[in-house]
Amino acid sequence: MFDLLVIGAGPGGYTAAARAAKLGLSTAIVEERSWGGTCLNRGCVPTKTLLHASEVYRSAADGAAIGIHAEGLRADIPEIFAYKERISRQLCGGVESLLKGAGVTLLRGRAVITAPGSVRVTGEDGGDYEARRILIATGSVPVRPPIPGLELAMTSDELLEGTDHLYRSIVIIGGGVIGVEFATFYSDLGCSVTLLEGMDRLLPNMDRELGQNLALILKKQGVQVCTRSMVDRLEQTPEGIAVHYTAKETPGCAVGEAVLCAIGRRAFRDGLFAQGLTPETNGHGLWVDEHYQTSIPGVYAIGDVSSPVQLAHVAAAQGAACVEHMAGLSAGVCMDAVPSCIYCRPEIAAVGLTEAEAKERGIPVKTGKCVMGGNARTVIADPGRCFMKVTAHAETGAILGAQLMCPNASDIIGQLGQAIANGMTPGQLLAAMRPHPTYEEALSEALESLAGKL
Numbered sequence: 076m077f078d079l080l081v082i083g084a085g086p087g088g089y090t091a092a093a094r095a096a097k098l099g100l101s102t103a104i105v106e107e108r109s110w111g112g113t114c115l116n117r118g119c120v121p122t123k124t125l126l127h128a129s130e131v132y133r134s135a136a137d138g139a140a141i142g143i144h145a146e147g148l149r150a151d152i153p154e155i156f157a158y159k160e161r162i163s164r165q166l167c168g169g170v171e172s173l174l175k176g177a178g179v180t181l182l183r184g185r186a187v188i189t190a191p192g193s194v195r196v197t198g199e200d201g202g203d204y205e206a207r208r209i210l211i212a213t214g215s216v217p218v219r220p221p222i223p224g225l226e227l228a229m230t231s232d233e234l235l236e237g238t239d240h241l242y243r244s245i246v247i248i249g250g251g252v253i254g255v256e257f258a259t260f261y262s263d264l265g266c267s268v269t270l271l272e273g274m275d276r277l278l279p280n281m282d283r284e285l286g287q288n289l290a291l292i293l294k295k296q297g298v299q300v301c302t303r304s305m306v307d308r309l310e311q312t313p314e315g316i317a318v319h320y321t322a323k324e325t326p327g328c329a330v331g332e333a334v335l336c337a338i339g340r341r342a343f344r345d346g347l348f349a350q351g352l353t354p355e356t357n358g359h360g361l362w363v364d365e366h367y368q369t370s371i372p373g374v375y376a377i378g379d380v381s382s383p384v385q386l387a388h389v390a391a392a393q394g395a396a397c398v399e400h401m402a403g404l405s406a407g408v409c410m411d412a413v414p415s416c417i418y419c420r421p422e423i424a425a426v427g428l429t430e431a432e433a434k435e436r437g438i439p440v441k442t443g444k445c446v447m448g449g450n451a452r453t454v455i456a457d458p459g460r461c462f463m464k465v466t467a468h469a470e471t472g473a474i475l476g477a478q479l480m481c482p483n484a485s486d487i488i489g490q491l492g493q494a495i496a497n498g499m500t501p502g503q504l505l506a507a508m509r510p511h512p513t514y515e516e517a518l519s520e521a522l523e524s525l526a527g528k529l
């Protein structure tokens with residue numbers, strides 16, 4: 076009998092299992108595919124590895140403007156995907172070592188919860204296992220809506236398996252994070268990219284200015300960006316896969332050698348519960364209480380399978396908080412300060428509320444902004460229009476949100492999350508100087524402009 080049995084070894088599951096074992100709980104983890112889950116095998120890390128490769132290519136290709144002449148430049152797709160695979164294998168091996176080092180029992184196979192406290196595993200380490208508590212961390216999978224012909228499109232899982240050549244053209248359905256990152260990768264390498272988004276802007280869940288600015292930048296990079304474009308059907312034609320869509324009541328058609336469908340992910344719990352076990356669900360997946368317990372006593376759920384925010388760091392934070400609570404420690408996750416990053420060029424990073432969201436909630440706010448045309452690093456690298464915006468409560472001065480669009484935004488956003496989590500004001504964030512020359516210096520300017528309004 077284990078104290079805890081975790082199902083799924085993505086960032087949520089492996090973080091929870093390692094933390095639980097360190098806290099003295101006898102812990103097992105079951106994984107049917109690869110240690111590291113979606114994040115290391117089909118998500119965050121493979122996409123960022125591909126984006127690193129395409130950035131190297133793009134930099135070399137653009138180098139002539141600054142005196143760097145790359146002769147015979149060539150992007151070898153099988154080699155790029157082999158590099159992506161090496162990075163994933165290295166990091167998955169690190170997860171396996173972390174779990175073993177923490178004293179977690181590793182089980183390979185597919186888990187089914189047969190009763191509270193009982194799990195049947197089929198596969199390499201098949202058998203019936205008992206545990207005082209079960210933690211579900213089975214993640215999410217891509218959705219495929221019932222659009223006629225959509226079986227001709229790939230999901231991100233399939234695209235990441237690789238191809239033997241660079242597509243001449245690709246149509247990407249979905250202008251959210253995943254669609255935008257793949258559009259960046261393929262356009263960097265010189266592939267003709269069409270990006271179709273049903274809403275009125277890219278990244279519709281983020282601050283309007285980010286999506287609008289991104290569309291301009293992608294268009295400049297050669298991507299055909301079509302917003303308010305709803306896909307009706309797909310068909311194979313001699314020229315490629317035709318994606319028929321309606322844009323503001325006008326029919327349109329984009330043809331690509333390949334099509335990626337990137338319109339969202341759903342919680343994955345297929346076949347997880349034996350007959351008779353029916354946990355409550357909500358619009359996101361499994362329903363959980365404030366300590367991540369499902370409606371079945373002793374069965375918990377964290378990460379993409381139950382969270383409205385599907386991000387690796389959210390899954391990991393929930394996993395840690397969940398098992399810390401089991402071990403009698405008080406722990407919580409500050410969901411007001413969840414950073415979201417998009418690794419396009421330039422990067423985008425946001426945390427907390429946008430000005431519009433704060434106003435919708437009736438919160439009096441002020442926003443400070445720095446457009447980075449005079450920032451030395453921005454002038455040197457010329458990544459396009461970059462800016463930083465920070466919003467604070469107009470009366471208390473507490474920082475409530477920030478949106479950044481500039482190189483390294485994903486590394487800078489953390490300090491704004493810290494500020495939100497700790498109720499800090501612009502003045503407190505300005506207490507320490509920022510190094511010169513950096514992109515981060517623009518944050519000081521945005522904060523100074525905000526402090527001046529408070």
Ligand code: FAD
Pocket residue numbers: 082083084085086087088105106107108109111112113114115117118119120122184185186187212213214215231253343346347377378379380385386387388389390
């Ligand atoms: P997962 O990582 O999905 O892991 C679940 C694991 O459970 C899987 O390994 C699965 O095989 C296993 N499993 C499922 N059912 C069973 C069963 N019955 N028995 C045994 N094992 C089972 N997030 C970010 O924060 N940053 C990013 O840059 C980012 N980029 C992304 C790019 C792409 C293309 C995609 C698809 C996602 C990206 N994400 C990113 C999201 C991130 O990958 C997920 O939020 C994160 O992996 C969720 O972690 P998790 O632990 O909940 O589940």
